[in-house]
Amino acid sequence: MSRIAGPMLELTSATPFFEDSDLPPVPVNLRLMPGECMVIETRDMTRATMFADLCSGLVPVSSGTVRMAGLDWASLDSRRSNALRGRIGRITRRASWTSLFGVHVELMLRELHHTTRSIEDITSETLRISERFGLPGIPVDTARQLSYSDLARAECVRAFMGSPDLLLLADPLEGGTVDLSTPFLESLTEARDRGAAALWFVRDASVWQACRDTINAQWRLADDGLITVRMR
């Protein structure tokens, strides 16, 4: 995948509607280049989820723009905006498993829907990432039948499937019963080397300190909006 020239994610004075998002209605400016990883600390992971929605074009803005890969979400029709969302890998604290299908379908659904890749190809990639995250294979049970640990692993697999351009990651390392740090950071590094940009939402700084050298910026999402934090 060739890197795009401009920022992968750019919020320019983007002011979300408080009623729709519970996000503070203050202008947000953020610029994330390809290959960059930005950590956003927030105590409220629900707010992080809404902020990720804002970055995904799911939360309308009263003013300003939210652009991904140079494309303004507000100017895209639904067909193109859905396709663009197909380039986002997300880990979210919001319940995001339908349990209508086996997890294997939900893992591969994005690639099946947005791309023309063969099922064999997608299956092969799913298996590879699943094994990387410590799953013995691709889970086929429904999500509610999986353990919390395996579900966390599956969240990671789904996020890194299909070489996403933008990663919006609610920290999967925090409070887990298994240590996913190695495969997670491997996958994150691999994605960044490929040109993907990442927003990593964490509750506190202890999680990412091990790889702080590779983090490009640290921000804090609070009641007064998104503020930058000087990295020590």
Added chain:
Amino acid sequence: MASNEIVDPTSTADVSLRRKFLHVAVPIIGVLLILATIGGIGWHTYQATRTGVLKLTHQLLVSVQRYVVQDVTDYLGAATVGGVFARDFISHAPPAVTRNAFYAYGASMLRLVPQIQSYYLGDQNGGFLLVERDPTGKGLEYTELRNSASGNTFHHEFHDEKGAVIRVTDNPAANYDPRTRSWFAGAIKKDGVVWSSPTIYPTTKQLVITASTSLTGSDEVPRVFAVNVSLNLLSQFLDGLKISQTGNAIILDGSGHIIAGHNFSRVVARSGNDPAKMLIDPQTQPVFLRVYDQYRVRGVGSHPFRLDGKNYIGMAQTLPSTDNWVLLIVAPESDFASFARQSGRESLQFSAIIVVLAILLAGLLARQSRRTERVSHEFGRQKAQTDLEAAALQQVAVTPGLMDVTEEALVLTEELTRVTGARRASLWRMLHDGTALICDDNFDAKVEGHSGGFELSRKDMEEFFKLVDAGAIVTIDGAAADPRTVAFERFVMRDAGTRTVTVCPVRGTNQVGTGIVGVITLEDARFAPYLVYFLEIVAAITAVRFSNSTEMTDSQKDAAPDTSAAESLPEPRFDETLMQAPKVGGEIGQGLYPSVAVMVIAFSDPVMEDDQTGSKLLPLIDRIAGEVQDIARRYNLFSVKVAGHRLICMAGCTKDPDPTAIWRLAEAALSLRETCMLVLSTANIEPIFTIGMDFGPAMGGELGGNPKIFNLWGETVTLAELMAQGAPDVGTIEVTERVYQALRSRYLFRSRGSFYAPRSGTGRVYVLATRR
């Protein structure tokens, strides 16, 4: 993923199509609308004009009709009005002068009214008077029927123009009796004028019609006064009537016989002088037949009709004071509306000129739009290029240690290939004496691998060095054919199969002074003038980096392997678990060793754990072990240990850093790989082993009582094991960035990318390919 996407969100093809449609289709549609509008206006104008003209034509024809009716009425007035006058004149004359009164009146009328041919006067007693024109002269002929004993005779008196008698003749009248004649019998008992059928007048051979009226004189004798009117003059009148360019008129009697009209002589000739046969000929007079038919059905009035694709205006009007005579007038509509068509044609011609101009303008507009679009695209492309360069520079700017010669600056060559689209980009550093160029970094975009350490000597490629010394950015197509770059192509480019080289000398300052301190080469780059700016920026960054290169050069010289020092090292120690009893060397220092080189060889399960073939493999393993011992002795490795499926070799366990340790271990790794390949392939076994290497500090020491076992641990050992486990393919030697840094000038490496390793964070991993 983008190439597999069903919907490419960045695609703007639909916008482009819409834009093309607006640029091209709209002007064309505009022209078509203009055409349609002009056509519609023209058609409407033509129709309005035509309607007006037809209305005017109708009024005109009505006027003509009135005029003709009036003229015909006047023409026949000599018979009708004259007959009434004569009846009154004669009936009141005394019987003695009745004859003279008739002659006087008749002569007078004949002289004044040219269409009158003759006058008759017959009475109930058989008397008959006739006055007519002299067929042989310009005078008159008076005829009287006289009774005598010898029989009835006609007494003729011929008078000249002045009324003088020229001659008198008599001729037998045979049994002529006026009372038996139709003109007498039909009128004697009727009031008013009675018309007889047209007949051929014997003396003049002209078609005449007779109007008779009865009268009773003062002697109470019933008489009939008749007048013959020539119809030839009426035909001449109608022939000369200019209704329109080709319009005509005819008069028919009540039974459809032609009385007068256009080309009447032909009608007479066609009928053989038989008035009964003077009917409308469907072959030669179809339009009159159509009007006559319409008249018979619809009565008098205007009857427009279409015949043989041509529009006509037909009119029918009965003539007063006649025996149901009807006047038919026919004129082609085109005679009146032709000017409207002509006007329409001229309007169309003018419209065509306007349309041509409109098409030209539309074409110019479309062309201008497309040109504007192309310029916009060019601006967009240039902006994208600028963004690309800005992003590349930003990427360069955020790279840590860019100006530190001890750090890698791989980003420079990577971004150069990305921005210029080059297959390979290389940074060459001029050695201080200017006699050689050493490759600081070479990035191949196709295989995404870095290499370096090549050295180019001035004496081998004098022309290329002159090109660099010139200091200008030069692009050479077909480097193999250019004498300036032929040697460079042979040494550097041929392996990659590239053809074009762009040479960008790096001007800066080093220990010698200010001048050319290096050169950037781009192979198969899509060079463009706007890239000069970017190249100069990268060249400036490179110059700053090269200005700090003194230490690098010196350290490299110091790092050259000192084989003599290696030869002085003690014999290797082999762990008793596989090889032989430990023999502790005097070089061992307990605790931390600052620069230990560790190599881990991991054999995969199928080779070593097959129970059935285990016994067969044992001699093979023994042979490999022997080879390992030989190699270890050859390169004076410090220790060789076996742990399960892994073979651990180490060198440099000294308190002071051993610069030869990593080199010796690398040589041992290459030899070991070669040996294992050979041995395994000889035994027809897949070479399923991988090798990992790292170089750095480690903890070590002898552990336990008797026997004491030497062991080494620490991050270096862990990373070496990780490299061996994560090697991309069998038979490959995967090394850490530290090994690459130490050996890159003497060995060829391929970059595998950046990876996260526990506790050590993100680092690049390389595959040791071979010696340079």
